[in-house]
Amino acid sequence: MKNEKGFTLIEMMIVMLIISVLLMITIPNVAKHNSNINSKGCEAYVKMVQAQVQSYQMEKNKIPTLAELKSEGYLKDIKGCPNGQEIEIDSVGTVTAIAKAE
Structure with a gap:
């Protein structure tokens, strides 16, 4: 028999076990922070829309609606917050x- 080099089945299974344990630890931590990330994204989106409202007010001397902000080019898309809330x-x-x- 030739002296073949490579990994044995046991070595590969140990590596897969280690990767699985790391994934089991990591995925719940990422999912737990998802709602926090979405709420921070919503706060940032509200501040950005507020800045566009103020810009519109300075130029047109009136308070805009979301449709006016979009039609005048102040907002590209009105999609709402990442956490599902709408902007008003x-x-x-x-x-x-x-x-x-709903």
Whole structure:
């Protein structure tokens, strides 16, 4: 028999076991932080829309709607927050995130 070099089945199974344990530890931690990431993204989106509302107010001297912001080119797309909340502009120009009405 030739002296063949390579991994044995046991060595490969040990490596797979180690990788599986690392994945079992990592995936729940990432999933746990998903809601926190989405809420931070929503806060950032609200601040960005608020800045565009203020810019529109300075140029046009009126409070815009979301449709006006999009049609005038202030916002490319109105998709809402990453956590599923929608954006609303009140009568004084304050932007807030509200839960979707189902």
